[in-house]
Amino acid sequence: MTVDPELLVHSDAEDLAFSVAGRLITAIVDAQSTGGVAQVVLTGGRVAAKVYQAVAESPARVEVDWQRVEFWWGDERFLPSGDPERNETQARDAFLSALDIDPVRVHPMAADTGQGAEAAASAYAAELEAAGSPTFDVLLLGVGPDGHVASLFPGYPQVAVTDVAAVAVHDSPKPPPTRVSLTLPVLNRSREVWFVVSGDDKADAVATALAEGDIPAAQPKGQNRTLWLLDEAAASKIS
Numbered sequence: 001m002t003v004d005p006e007l008l009v010h011s012d013a014e015d016l017a018f019s020v021a022g023r024l025i026t027a028i029v030d031a032q033s034t035g036g037v038a039q040v041v042l043t044g045g046r047v048a049a050k051v052y053q054a055v056a057e058s059p060a061r062v063e064v065d066w067q068r069v070e071f072w073w074g075d076e077r078f079l080p081s082g083d084p085e086r087n088e089t090q091a092r093d094a095f096l097s098a099l100d101i102d103p104v105r106v107h108p109m110a111a112d113t114g115q116g117a118e119a120a121a122s123a124y125a126a127e128l129e130a131a132g133s134p135t136f137d138v139l140l141l142g143v144g145p146d147g148h149v150a151s152l153f154p155g156y157p158q159v160a161v162t163d164v165a166a167v168a169v170h171d172s173p174k175p176p177p178t179r180v181s182l183t184l185p186v187l188n189r190s191r192e193v194w195f196v197v198s199g200d201d202k203a204d205a206v207a208t209a210l211a212e213g214d215i216p217a218a219q220p221k222g223q224n225r226t227l228w229l230l231d232e233a234a235a236s237k238i239s
């Protein structure tokens, strides 16, 4: 059973990032409150980087047992290890490197070592299965102006893939051209889905997604909650 999306609108990108950082810390503490490991899926992009930075700077970060957080990625730019454009690199630089995380619990998608994105996608699907195909506590998603989420782009065949957990994406409209992405069934294996969106260039995509339009951003739904965490600009065309 999925529930209606909830909208929370913030004044600007900085306020949004600060608010989402606090919400993420609270969600992790809640997930750990029963003694378990919090399962978090990170996304890439500029807004996400602001959120991660705000987590690293938050005094409340000390409330989290960072040793008991499992970090996954919803997608990755298929580039060599350490490339500054990789979502993994950006997350490590923005906050993971500053936190007392358990490195074994950080699950980046493979870097380009010449093996091809298909092999990287298969390896990630296998890693998820080996971890027991966890239900994620929080799935973070950015949204593109075209309505993409993760690396699932409108009109691309990967949007409709349901028989594997991760796929390779080629000729991405958003550089770099080659990527790896979780598929929608895995994105939906989340208790909470949080869309974190800033900027008027996303306003059409946000409005279309909330109207259940035919874009990938309309499809991820949390099992318990679906949050649209927006700034005023991104929310400006919601009817």
Ligand SMILES: O=C(O)[C@H](O)[C@@H](O)[C@H](O)[C@H](O)COP(=O)(O)O
Binding pocket: 043, 044, 045, 046, 047, 048, 075, 076, 077, 087, 141, 142, 143, 144, 148, 149, 150, 151, 174
């Ligand atoms: O690899 C990526 O680029 C992201 O995973 C992608 O899905 C991103 O979250 C959106 O494109 C929003 O990016 P911005 O926040 O930079 O607009």
